[in-house]
Amino acid sequence: MSATIIDGQRVAADLLRKTGTLAADYERAYGRKPSLATVLVGDDPASHTYVRMKANRARSLGLASQAHYLRADSSTEDVSELVRSLSDDDAVDGILVQHPMPPQVDERRVFDSISPAKDVDGVTSASFAAMALGESGFSSCTPGGIIRLLDSYKIDPTGKHAVVVGRSPILGKPVGMLLLTRNATVTFCHSKTRDLDQIVREADIVVAAVGRPELVQGDWIKPGSTVIDAGYNAGNVGDVEYPTAAQRAGFITPVPGGVGPMTIAVLLSQTVEAALRLRGE
Ligand SMILES: NC(=O)C1=CN([C@@H]2O[C@H](COP(=O)(O)OP(=O)(O)OC[C@H]3O[C@@H](n4cnc5c(N)ncnc54)[C@H](OP(=O)(O)O)[C@@H]3O)[C@@H](O)[C@H]2O)C=CC1
Numbered sequence: 001m002s003a004t005i006i007d008g009q010r011v012a013a014d015l016l017r018k019t020g021t022l023a024a025d026y027e028r029a030y031g032r033k034p035s036l037a038t039v040l041v042g043d044d045p046a047s048h049t050y051v052r053m054k055a056n057r058a059r060s061l062g063l064a065s066q067a068h069y070l071r072a073d074s075s076t077e078d079v080s081e082l083v084r085s086l087s088d089d090d091a092v093d094g095i096l097v098q099h100p101m102p103p104q105v106d107e108r109r110v111f112d113s114i115s116p117a118k119d120v121d122g123v124t125s126a127s128f129a130a131m132a133l134g135e136s137g138f139s140s141c142t143p144g145g146i147i148r149l150l151d152s153y154k155i156d157p158t159g160k161h162a163v164v165v166g167r168s169p170i171l172g173k174p175v176g177m178l179l180l181t182r183n184a185t186v187t188f189c190h191s192k193t194r195d196l197d198q199i200v201r202e203a204d205i206v207v208a209a210v211g212r213p214e215l216v217q218g219d220w221i222k223p224g225s226t227v228i229d230a231g232y233n234a235g236n237v238g239d240v241e242y243p244t245a246a247q248r249a250g251f252i253t254p255v256p257g258g259v260g261p262m263t264i265a266v267l268l269s270q271t272v273e274a275a276l277r278l279r280g281e
């Protein structure tokens with residue numbers, strides 16, 4: 001038996017197409033494009049690549065994008081001040097602050113200086129609370145993208161045992177909360193978890209969100225289960241040992257072409273939604 005491959009590229013393309021149409025309608029109605037501001041602190045090459053990818057995709061869809069770069073030795077206050085000025089700027093609809101930031105920057109304080117109305121990356125405490133309570137607000141992009149993938153393959157988490165490996169504030173923790181709001185029974189695993197393999201063996205849905213190549217081994221995968229690999233490591237390897245996992249799973253996301261493309265699609269979709277809401281629509 002071999003798994004159905006979840007085609008994130010295709011699901012993302014559908015969402016991007018809809019987003020492009022909404023962006024064009026917005027521009028016709030209001031005389032300017034929906035606009036995304038990106039903030040990058042420091043000179044990590046991978047972060048520069050991601051931010052460039054996001055800005056290019058925004059422009060190709062008919063959104064405006066402005067990129068802000070701050071030096072690696074910036075303070076929490078320097079970054080927060082820029083974010084507050086973007087929050088107050090009527091020409092900006094959405095704000096993305098790229099993670100990780102240099103160690104002297106208090107990431108939580110910076111994220112929480114984003115106005116929740118412009119938090120299209122879903123990283124503020126307010127957005128997390130709204131998401132966890134099932135209220136309206138912007139979801140963290142990768143978790144939101146993962147739920148869209150499950151929906152588009154008609155995989156209903158209700159009653160299933162979902163095991164999330166990783167508990168970071170923008171990925172593991174929110175994806176677990178979203179699965180809980182979808183009625184899964186959720187287990188969070190992290191660096192202190194004992195007998196990780198035994199827990200993963202019980203999973204009907206496993207989400208790998210760690211950042212360690214092939215940490216989740218193929219023979220841990222319960223036959224017929226759903227495997228979501230959010231890991232994105234150097235050399236285009238995920239956090240799941242794909243070849244063997246794909247022999248056992250019912251559904252599996254590849255890397256690349258699975259979760260990654262959804263992250264950007266959700267970000268841009270939420271940017272257009274923010275622009276519309278800021279106009280009272
Ligand atoms: N495709 C996409 O769009 C995105 C992909 N990613 C990718 O997802 C991965 C995770 O990213 P992110 O959440 O930001 O990473 P973080 O480094 O912030 O978090 C990693 C998590 O994994 C846990 N962990 C570390 N080692 C182990 C272990 N041996 N066993 C179990 N758990 C462990 C940590 O536990 P503890 O809390 O105890 O330290 C932590 O909760 C990365 O590969 C990243 O590139 C991230 C964002 C978007």
Ligand SMILES: Nc1nc(=O)c2c([nH]1)NC[C@@H]1CN(c3ccc(C(=O)N[C@@H](CCC(=O)O)C(=O)O)cc3)C=[N+]21
Pocket residue numbers: 050096097098099100121123141142170232255256257258259260261262263264
């Ligand atoms: N505040 C914040 N929000 C983020 O969403 C965020 C972040 N910080 N920091 C870094 C991670 C990483 N990330 C990716 C986005 C898209 C792909 C992606 O599109 N990957 C393609 C391949 C792209 C390529 O390599 O050409 C794929 O998997 O198919 C990957 C990784 C978002 N992140």
